[in-house]
Amino acid sequence: MRIMELLYLGILALLLLLGLPPELNQNDPSRSSVGLALALLGVQVVLVTYFASASAAQEIAVEGERPAVDLAFGPFSRRTIVAGKSLATLVTVVYWQLLGLPLLMLAMEIRRLPLGALGGVCALVTLQAWAVAQIGLLCGIVFEAEFTRTLAHWTALLAIFVATLALPDAIRWANPVVAVAQAAAGAMPVQGVVCYAALGLGAGGLAYAALRRFGTP
Amino acid sequence: MHPAAAYGEDLSVRLGFGGALRVGVPVPLTVVVPPLPYAGQARIEVDAPVLGRTRGETATTTMVPFTAVPGVRRTFEIPVQIGNIRRLVEVRVSIGGREQLRQAVAVDPQKVGGRLAIEISDTSSGLAPLAGLPERVVTAYVGPEALPRRWQEYAAIDLLVARDLDPARLDDAQRDALAMWVRLGGRLVVIAPPGAPALDALDDILPASVGTPSVVPSEPSPPAGASLPPGPYPVDALRLHPGASAVRAGGIPVIAEASAGAGWVEMWGFDPGAPPLARWAGRAALWQAALGPAGISPVQIDAAAGQLPASPAIDPLVHAEVGGAVLAYLAALYLIGRRGLTRARVLSACAAVALAVVVFWRLAGDVRARSTSVVEATFLEQASDTGIARAITVGTVAVPYGGHYAVRVPVGSVVTPVTASGALRIVVTDEATVLDGALENGEARAFAATAAVPSSARADLSPDGRVLRVSLGGPAHRAELHWGNRWYWIGDVGPASTITLDPKGWGSGGGETTSHDRSWVFVGPSDDAIISPTTPMLVGEIQPAAPAFQLVDGGGLDRRPTILLLPVGRR
Known part of the structure; x- marks a missing residue:
């Protein structure tokens, strides 16, 4: 297991253990009753999204994985490269979600939070992480310099996770953490799902177009 | 039309004593299920409305499971507590x-009513003088069949009057419940005019036996302040039991009275509804004396519940267990993946995740169950000169993470919520009573279970008030002698002890002192509210007996020392 997975699971486990005392999750009708599990979900969406997009943007080197630009000089078509990278990102996100699932389930089941929503929440987190990772893929193709690439990647992350908090309440679902909170509370933000799916597909399309400059068929 | 209505009779339901009841105390609800053409597992559900903290309609549901047999009439007596009289009690x-x-x-x-006087009589008359009393006394008339079979269901009654009572019309359970209620503090008046049936079955608690018919002679000038009017009128010359005192009319013992344990029993050898007593001006005073002062329990249950911790400490092993399981999960994943990922290792990691899901699922249930807890405290009120005591156990249930709880109370106890509770189901069976409900995290719910237990402790104070002799059957700790708002620290007491009291040793008020290690009931936020004795009483901590509340799914039980409340006699 790589250090990234250990770090990810370690953070989730630490949060779970720190949140165990029941008095930390007292019932407060003025707030969401999801409490600790929501905190874990929020942290999970941030970590999974970051690690997935950082890997796609080559900000984090993953053993055995070659950058999209290197593949462009190989015998692969643009479609194969983008689809393959996209699929690899999706598998990675699912893998990370699976690793964190037992911890999430423990946190939710101790407090008898509805596990029925967990499937939908996991699917939403997967979609969000995949969509943002597609932006990372785009950055990896468009920006050759490491500094520029990292700057662009972090700008995108800040825009998605921080700037969206300034949006009006009606479209606050654009923020991944807010969208996950809504889904955990049983109100899946359909607009958010559509928006992130479009973002992922759009970034993938742009990555496909960007590969043309390498002469890839 | 309801499907079963076509078969004939409908459900018959009797609430309280001829409809009379008091709010917040257990009263009997008799349900007669008519013959039905169905067999199988059946249940009666009674929704007793309560004034809850939550919006909307709330009710405490009492459920009695039974096996239905086609064509058989069944009668069930169910203790219920009414909390909201504006809404209907529903029986299904x-x-x-x-x-x-x-x-x-x-x-x-x-x-x-604020106070309840119930007469067992075939004629609905006789208690009218009580209705004129300044306190709100509700009167009702019932047949012998309405008498409960659980002594706790008499809790609403301040005075029970037995007129025309033929003990043969009571079954053993009714007789035992009546006698137990009287011994544990009930007030009973038995009217036995000439010709009344023998009351041998209740002889143990009566102050006299039915004697010979006689006539109170007329007195041209009765003494001023006479307890009864001058004759002539027929009476029964009562045969007094040892220890009973009598009121005589024309030299004939016509009223016999005596305490029976903590209770009080009077026997009247005349019919107060017959002339000339029916028109006698002094009959209201006679009835008022029989009713007695409003009984105040020495134990204030709400105050006791308030003193019990609502959120007891969670077993630290619970958290260690979770921490250990999480670490084991991380270690397993690390060991599997430390040398890179192969297909076999990926499959192993997936197996580890699947195993962790199952283990953590069970672990979560275990954590919840072990965190759920009951804190209970028992108060043992000894009935003087008897071998029984009333055991009131106050228990507070807490589910720290929120969720379901199930608490079992042994048979023989009648359990009621201390505060109004919706989302509560009380399942009453022949084996036990189970309280089944759900709590939010941070919430606690208090219950009180009342039972009779064998106990023969006694305490006697010498006539000069200097020497206290106690016989407890076991040691008591942190004992104090209470008299009104004054108390005398005694400390540890042996099973049989003689204690010399120093007149200067009396203190007053509640609360903690630096000189004495007082019992938990006198220390804390409700220090002077839990015990309110109106008569001399020895209060001490004794070894607890079997717990009254047990969590069905496991969990913590924290028991405060049992508090013995022992009335002190002057001998």
Whole structure:
């Protein structure tokens, strides 16, 4: 297991253990009753999204994985490269979600939070992480310099996770953490799902177009 | 039309004593299920409305499971507690999961009293003088069949009058419940005019036996302040039991009275509803004396519940267990993946995740169950000169993470919520009573279970008030002698002890002192509110008996020392 997975699971486990005392999750009708599990979900969406997009943007080197630009000089078509990278990102996100699932389930089941929503929440987190990772893929193709690439990647992350908090309440679902909170509370933000799916597909399309400059068929 | 109505009779429901009841105390609800053409597992559900903290309608549901036999009439007596008299009490009978009968019973506000006087009589008359008393006394008349079979269901009654009572019309359970209630503090007046049936079955608690018919002679000038009017009128010359005192008319013992344990029993050898007593001006005073002062329990249950911790400490092993399981999960993943990922290792990691899901699922249930807890404290009120005591156990249930709880209370106890509770189901069976409910995290719910237990402790104070002799059957700790708001620290007491009291040793007020390690009931936020003795009483901590509340799914039980409340006699 790589250090990234250990770090990810370690953070989730630490949060779970720190949140165990029941008095930390007292019932407060003025707030969401999801409490600790929501905190874990929020942290999970941030970590999974970051690690997935950082890997796609080559900000984090993953053993055995070659950058999209290197593949462009190989015998692969643009479609194969983008689809393959996209699929690899999706598998990675699912893998990370699976690793964190037992911890999430423990946190939710101790407090008898509805596990029925967990499937939908996991699917939403997967979609969000995949969509943002597609932006990372785009950055990896468009920006050759490491500094520029990292700057662009972090700008995108800040825009998605921080700037969206300034949006009006009606479209606050654009923020991944807010969208996950809504889904955990049983109100899946359909607009958010559509928006992130479009973002992922759009970034993938742009990555496909960007590969043309390498002469890839 | 209801499906079962076609078969004939409908459900018959009797609430309280002829409809009379008091709010917040257990009263009997008798349900007669008519013969039905169905067999199978059945249940009666009674929704007793309560004034809850939550919005909307809340009710405490009492459920009695039974096996339905086609064509057989069944009668059930169910203790219920009414908390909201504005709404209907709903009774439903279901067989095989399908509702067959339903009836709603209204509570008549005119029959809800501050004090209750019930007469067992075939004629609805006799208690009219009590209605004129300044306190709101509700009177009602019932037949012997309405008498409960659980002594706790008499809790609403301040005075029970037995007129025309033929003990042969009571079954053993009714006789035992009546005698137990009297011994544990009930007030009973037995009217036995000439010709009344023998009352041998209740002889143990009566102050006299039915004697010979006689006539009170006329007195041209009765003495001023006479207890009874001058004759002539027929009476029964009562044969007094040892220890009973008598009121005589014309030299004939016509009223016998004596305490029976903590209770009080009077026997009247005349009919107060017959002339000349029916027109006698002094009859209201006679009835008022029989009713006695309003009984105040020495144990204030709400105060005791308030003193118990609502959120007891969670077993630290619970958290260690979770921490260990999480670490084991991380270690397993690390060991599997430390040398890179192969297909076999990926499959192993997936197996580890699947195993962790199952283990953590069970672990979560275990954590919840082990965190759920009951804190209970028992108060043992000894009935003087008897071998029984009333055991009131106050228990507080807490589910720290929120969720379901199930608490079992042994048979023989009647359990009621201390505060109004919706989302509560009380399942009453022949083996136990189970309280089944759900709590939010941070919430706690208090219950009180009342039972009679064998106990023969006694304490006697010498006539000069200097020497206290106690016989407890076991040691007591942190004992104090209480008299009004004054108390005398005694400390540890042996099973049989003689204690010399120093007149200067009396203190007053509640609360903690630096000189004495007082019992938990006198220390804390409710220090002077839990115990309110109106007569001399020895209060001490004794070894607790079996717990009254047990969590069905496991969990913590924290027991405060049992508090013995021992009335002190002057001998």
